[in-house]
Amino acid sequence: MQFDFKYKETWLHKLNPSFKLMTMVVLFLSVLFIHNINFMLNYTIVTLLLFLIFSGHPFKRVLLILLPFLFIFISSATSMIFFGKGDTTWFKWGLIHITEESFFRGIHLGLRALTFAGLGITFALTTRPVYLFYSLMQQMKLPPRYAYSFMAGLRLIPIMFEEFQTIRYAMKVRGVQHKRGVKGFYEKLRVYSIPMLSQSIRRAHRIAVAMEAKRFSQVKNRTFYYKISFSKFDLLFLLYFIVMLSAAYFLSKQFPYFPITDVRYE
Amino acid sequence: MSQIASVKNLRLKFAGSSSLLFKDVSSSFYEGEKVLILGPSGCGKSTLLQVLSGLIPNSIEVPIKADHITTPNSWGYVFQDPDTQFCMPFVDEEIAFVLENLQVPRNEMLEEIRKYVDMVRLDLEELHTPVQTLSGGMKQRLAIASVMALQPEVLFLDEPTAMLDPEGTEQIWDTIKSVASDKTVFIVEHKIDHVLDFIERIILFNEQGEIIADGLKDDIMTTYKQQLIDQGIWYPGVWEDYIERENKQKPIEPGYEHKLISVSQFRGFRGKSVKLKIGNVDVFPGEWITIVGENGAGKSTLLHSFMQLIKTTGRYMIEGQSIENINKLTDYMTFVFQNPEFQFVTNSVYEEIAYSLLLDQLDGKIIAEKVRGLLNEFRLQEQKDQHPYQLSMGQKRRLSVAAAIVKEQKIVLLDEPTFGQDAKNTFTILELIEHWRQQGTTVLMVTHSMEVVQYFSTRVWKIEDGALMFDGTPEQFFQKPSKKLLFEK
Numbered sequence: 001m002q003f004d005f006k007y008k009e010t011w012l013h014k015l016n017p018s019f020k021l022m023t024m025v026v027l028f029l030s031v032l033f034i035h036n037i038n039f040m041l042n043y044t045i046v047t048l049l050l051f052l053i054f055s056g057h058p059f060k061r062v063l064l065i066l067l068p069f070l071f072i073f074i075s076s077a078t079s080m081i082f083f084g085k086g087d088t089t090w091f092k093w094g095l096i097h098i099t100e101e102s103f104f105r106g107i108h109l110g111l112r113a114l115t116f117a118g119l120g121i122t123f124a125l126t127t128r129p130v131y132l133f134y135s136l137m138q139q140m141k142l143p144p145r146y147a148y149s150f151m152a153g154l155r156l157i158p159i160m161f162e163e164f165q166t167i168r169y170a171m172k173v174r175g176v177q178h179k180r181g182v183k184g185f186y187e188k189l190r191v192y193s194i195p196m197l198s199q200s201i202r203r204a205h206r207i208a209v210a211m212e213a214k215r216f217s218q219v220k221n222r223t224f225y226y227k228i229s230f231s232k233f234d235l236l237f238l239l240y241f242i243v244m245l246s247a248a249y250f251l252s253k254q255f256p257y258f259p260i261t262d263v264r265y266e
Numbered sequence: 267m268s269q270i271a272s273v274k275n276l277r278l279k280f281a282g283s284s285s286l287l288f289k290d291v292s293s294s295f296y297e298g299e300k301v302l303i304l305g306p307s308g309c310g311k312s313t314l315l316q317v318l319s320g321l322i323p324n325s326i327e328v329p330i331k332a333d334h335i336t337t338p339n340s341w342g343y344v345f346q347d348p349d350t351q352f353c354m355p356f357v358d359e360e361i362a363f364v365l366e367n368l369q370v371p372r373n374e375m376l377e378e379i380r381k382y383v384d385m386v387r388l389d390l391e392e393l394h395t396p397v398q399t400l401s402g403g404m405k406q407r408l409a410i411a412s413v414m415a416l417q418p419e420v421l422f423l424d425e426p427t428a429m430l431d432p433e434g435t436e437q438i439w440d441t442i443k444s445v446a447s448d449k450t451v452f453i454v455e456h457k458i459d460h461v462l463d464f465i466e467r468i469i470l471f472n473e474q475g476e477i478i479a480d481g482l483k484d485d486i487m488t489t490y491k492q493q494l495i496d497q498g499i500w501y502p503g504v505w506e507d508y509i510e511r512e513n514k515q516k517p518i519e520p521g522y523e524h525k526l527i528s529v530s531q532f533r534g535f536r537g538k539s540v541k542l543k544i545g546n547v548d549v550f551p552g553e554w555i556t557i558v559g560e561n562g563a564g565k566s567t568l569l570h571s572f573m574q575l576i577k578t579t580g581r582y583m584i585e586g587q588s589i590e591n592i593n594k595l596t597d598y599m600t601f602v603f604q605n606p607e608f609q610f611v612t613n614s615v616y617e618e619i620a621y622s623l624l625l626d627q628l629d630g631k632i633i634a635e636k637v638r639g640l641l642n643e644f645r646l647q648e649q650k651d652q653h654p655y656q657l658s659m660g661q662k663r664r665l666s667v668a669a670a671i672v673k674e675q676k677i678v679l680l681d682e683p684t685f686g687q688d689a690k691n692t693f694t695i696l697e698l699i700e701h702w703r704q705q706g707t708t709v710l711m712v713t714h715s716m717e718v719v720q721y722f723s724t725r726v727w728k729i730e731d732g733a734l735m736f737d738g739t740p741e742q743f744f745q746k747p748s749k750k751l752l753f754e755k
Contacts, residue, residue, distance in 0.1 A: 152353035170609035173601040206350035212325040213343040215367045225362035
């Protein structure tokens with residue numbers, strides 16, 4: 001099984017991965033301090049635009065990936081809408097109590113979740129892990145032993161999928177029928193996890209020995225096959241967020257969608 | 267000649283084992299020597315290579331004691347498993363990993379990578395090729411390339427071809443012969459056909475981890491032949507010796523009266539693409555059909571289609587019933603996988619064999635009797651309470667076959683059951699299968715071994731690009747390999 005999705009390289013792929021990561025972290029954190037739903041809505045649009053237009057993946061795939069995140073949006077929004085506190089009642093039925101305040105807070109929370117998701121998948125879809133770790137070693141001084149361990153670990157994932165498939169066939173051939181319920185689930189977990197874990201542990205050990213046999217651990221200074229540096233695209237990336245978010249903030253002040261400036265319940 | 271590696275009075279013990287693996291083992295090796303180390307499974311051959319390279323105790327912590335150990339300054343190590351020697355996802359990155367460790371300047375790397383890839387004749391136009399898309403033989407050549415990048419004086423080869431088919435094996439030894447002629451080489455290997463003309467010296471171990479012989483290859487090969495047979499070494503002529511010793515007759519062809527399996531316009535799908543196309547073919551009771559073909563030709567797909575593990579279309583009848591009307595295919599047919607570990611579902615050898623019978627809710631007494639019979643037949647009596655994972659390679663293989671055939675299905679499908687096995691285990695498995703065949707079981711077996719085709723099968727299928735390109739007797743197969751023959755009765 002191969003996970004080699006075809007995609008087009010965009011300028012997002014050419015960013016310095018460490019820089020991209022740090023920018024994303026700052027954006028993640030900043031979202032937590034936004035309480036104005038008008039700004040939050042614009043913020044979400046800014047991140048989703050970046051994702052929808054510049055990920056370089058076919059539009060169909062992009063939408064498909066977005067599907068589970070819409071589910072997260074709905075689930076995190078509805079729980080706040082249905083059960084959150086508020087004074088102006090819109091609808092009440094048993095435990096469910098929808099108020100104006102809880103409704104907007106719910107939407108606000110949902111947008112937050114969507115923004116996190118948008119930023120996260122943009123990063124994941126436009127960053128090759130190998131470049132990320134090379135960049136972390138070169139710009140963030142990550143010790144090579146961690147970087148190469150992660151890269152070696154990534155190689156094992158497709159192998160494990162193949163193994164999973166083989167075990168599934170084998171179970172079918174042996175006529176294994178799992179019982180329903182907790183006990184059945186436990187049985188299934190045991191039947192799959194023991195062979196897969198034992199193979200993975202053995203593999204990991206062998207790879208570690210093979211890496212040392214190639215003089216990995218004896219090296220203090222190393223050269224790098226990929227030199228990861230900065231480019232004008234990093235500046236573009238930074239400017240995109242500065243300009244777009246400033247505009248988003250300005251528009252939310254001048255042309256608010258809703259007459260609410262703070263969704264928190266006092 | 268100067269000494270390049272040596273051990274004196276080496277003692278070594280693995281955690282959890284009750285006895286020493288080595289007790290006072292001593293040997294010395296000289297520059298330029300090509301040494302083959304032979305011995306039964308578990309005698310410590312690979313461990314000795316690891317001690318001589320310094321991997322033990324530097325990378326693998328095992329308590330050892332020795333009066334004296336010399337290890338070479340620069341060495342490279344090629345391991346058995348093609349999937350577990352790489353840490354990077356692409357060919358160029360993997361070799362670059364070694365160059366980085368050696369602090370080769372970045373601007374020289376591409377040229378060096380190209381040099382080593384060409385050296386092992388890995389015909390790649392694009393160096394940035396995913397390692398995963400390479401065949402086993404190509405992966406092992408990549409492993410040799412990355413080891414050559416270390417510019418070693420000494421090469422340690424730890425069964426580099428154990429997981430390869432005959433073609434891959436030959437390519438690997440051709441590569442090694444061309445790159446390592448001026449180096450000191452230590453080889454541990456069971457399949458020694460292609461190794462013998464490369465080496466000079468053989469060290470022979472016994473089960474107890476003692477050196478029983480150390481000398482020139484010709485002397486060892488003639489004086490210790492019986493040991494080689496007992497240890498299951500694939501020495502040249504091992505098949506001929508076996509056939510003569512056992513007085514093995516050609517299998518008697520079964521009668522071709524009623525069809526057991528009959529397919530027409532049969533297609534097998536992986537995802538949405540057609541991977542198997544078969545026009546008309548019938549299988550008769552008591553046949554032993556070997557399925558041959560290159561890697562990726564669709565041999566496993568054929569078995570998976572018969573076993574209905576993948577989607578199929580077309581007519582597929584078993585004993586005159588259409589496959590759609592068969593409720594439980596596992597009552598008619600069973601499957602033995604290439605890696606036995608994946609098909610174990612219980613915690614002991616006994617339960618493993620009893621599993622299918624327990625599922626069918628047979629009477630306890632009958633189950634006990636059947637399992638006891640199979641434990642004896644497959645020589646697993648003493649291991650019956652052990653966990654399947656604790657068994658040796660050969661025992662695991664026997665258990666997987668025993669567990670698969672316990673319901674005495676009429677058809678057994680086997681996917682390279684002798685893969686990675688030594689000669690002794692291979693003969694045992696083949697004899698067990700032949701025994702079942704004589705009782706009326708029909709065998710369909712994927713194999714790369716032409717000897718199995720020649721001495722054991724009654725019929726050969728050759729698969730190319732998902733199509734059945736040859737169907738006939740082994741005699742016809744070997745007489746006119748180029749001409750396509752269709753099975754006629």
